Amino acid sequence: MSQSKRMDILSLTSLSLGLLSLGIGAFLAFTAPPATEQGHVYRIIFLHVPSAWVGMVSLFVAVVYSILYLARGKARYDRMATVVIEVALLFLSLTLISGMLWGRPTWGVYWTWEPRLTTFAILLVVYIGYFVVRSAIEDPELRAKASAAISILGAINVPITYMSVKWWRSLHQTQTFDLTTGRSNFDPAMLPALLVNILALSLLFFAFVRIRGLLAERESAKQELSPQAG
């Protein structure tokens, strides 16, 4: 097996650095001062916001791969777009679960039909649909093209979800980092824990994508050797 098909230094380094900074982030998160209104419950933000950020930003990474596929037509780009969306779905699910666990003590319910939650659920459904379409189309070229189109069209939902708290003010608090004004709505004493966790999850995301990408590459290589096996 060639060197490129083994787990490389870069994946291993980012995996271990990610785990290390996750530990530091956890320490900072638990030593940060309690919030004035919510007490200790708010600490779930240190998992909720970073996973949402990494998950949503990575959907744009998938868009870049999708556009690259449409422009160049190389199977690798299609594979990478799928891998990125797969890992992104993992992070977005984490966001949903942590958000629900946070919602119960603060709002009294796990789920409510509120703009941010609704738009987020739609976002998840779009990308679950991405995998449904992939499994339904047999022709690899059309499958790759259709996936790229869904990924590009679906990403429109990311800014909608992000801006929903501003456009339709309701239960959900406003953005932690407001990109439209460049301001942070977060207490400076709590900021280091959040930033370290964003870094940690980004490193982990990078490592996961590389490892999953390697697996996908092997899978497709195997399928090329014996098409019936897949």
Added chain:
Amino acid sequence: MTLLTRIFWLALRDLTLELRGRTGLLAAVFFLFTMLLILGLALGPNQGDLRKAAPGVLWVALAFAGSLLAGRAFGLEVEDNTLDDLLLIPGNREWIYYGKLLFQLLLLLIVGLVLLFLTAGLFYLPLSALPGILVTLVLGSVGYASVSTFYAGMLARLRGREALLPLVLFPVVVPVVLASVRATASLVEGLPPGEVADWWRLLLVFDVIYVTLCGLLFPYVLEG
């Protein structure tokens, strides 16, 4: 022939075929009528409840009709093997998308109008807000038609497309349906014009983004 006349002729040809065949349109309208009756039975007979549900019913029904009709845009081309002839015409392929979009939009508007009056009759939707509702209908239909035409073209040659199409279509157009329902509800409740205009603006943004993006992406996905 300029691009605009090409688009116009393609839409006109499809519309003529559709009106001559009648089966697609009639089936859609009949399906909607049955659906409205069932919904009315389920939600009624209190007049207040029905009126409250009317905007939602209108748009959900239109979304279903839209997905029923979405297959029509490319269905005939595939059945008659004329899709390849269309693709052979020199020049960019975006015009095929825009022609089909125009056809889909016209179909949706015809069905939408019928549906509007059916809902007004069965669900007590007040027609005093008609001009505003018509604006919402046009804006919402453009958003819906843009995505449905795109996906219909993409999945045209696929087996099982009838089941697949609504599956990929609905999540993407939910924002359009949502904004249309809210705009219609605001109109029916007689809320200030500013509130309705906000939803219209949002719909317009969606329309512009979807129509441009789908037009750009269409030539790539059609070849397959």
